[in-house]
């Protein structure tokens with residue numbers, strides 16, 4: 001081990017040995033390039049994707065010289081100068097091998113073998129024609145990216161005519177002859193109609209934006225007119241009833257009997273009142289429990305009960321007897337909420 005190290009050091013330290021090592025390295029480098037030194041008329045060099053050749057040749061054209069250098073051009077490879085060019089002394093011939101580019105043209109992808117550098121050159125080799133607004137990614141003047149992908153976004157325009165509904169406005173008028181809380185429609189609103197022309201921009205067939213070109217009024221909308229009640233006092237028989245609001249409801253009837261209230265009825269309401277005439281069941285979201293009310297055809301009452309079926313504009317009127325409840329049946333009436 002120690003002797004080997006000493007021998008190596010002696011070898012490296014000797015100047016002549018150093019020269020020998022340098023020469024060896026140089027000849028290795030030279031061997032990596034093919035040197036075809038014939039006794040030709042010209043000495044030229046060929047630089048291809050995989051080799052560098054120095055060639056002595058009597059060939060007349062670049063193409064012949066490439067053959068002698070065993071460089072076979074594929075249909076889309078190219079050499080500079082071109083194969084037809086005459087050979088001259090000292091010429092440096094460069095060969096570029098074709099690679100694949102993938103052109104995504106509005107969603108359709110095609111592969112093309114090309115030795116061109118820029119996107120624009122590749123597209124013209126592929127015979128792709130671009131419209132004035134079509135976009136190319138990367139731009140035509142840039143080099144094709146390493147993955148070979150080129151994207152073309154086709155931009156087109158079309159005129160589109162659409163009918164558009166114009167909503168009507170709502171006009172509310174106070175009406176002193178209508179009870180507060182009630183609203184009546186005096187005039188039904190009517191929607192208008194417009195015919196609108198748009199210029200629509202499509203990218204690869206998909207709409208991306210639109211601009212209004214013209215608008216033609218086909219039909220003017222007409223407003224809806226609502227009458228809003230403000231009346232807060234009505235007369236029923238000898239009673240003057242002042243109220244906060246009136247509600248139109250569907251009123252059904254019941255009595256405390258087993259048929260009306262089930263076998264477990266105890267004769268009391270939800271709020272602990274005795275179930276009797278003058279107590280009505282309400283939806284508390286519409287008429288608050290405890291409200292004093294006047295029900296047309298029934299009289300003064302208290303909103304003192306609720307019921308599973310009493311939802312929204314519905315009330316259930318309690319009568320003393322089953323016969324009276326049956327006689328009422330079901331009616332559409334106004335309830336005046338007094339307080």
Ligand SMILES: [Zn+2]
Pocket residue numbers: 254255256257258259260261321322325
């Ligand atoms: Zn009953």
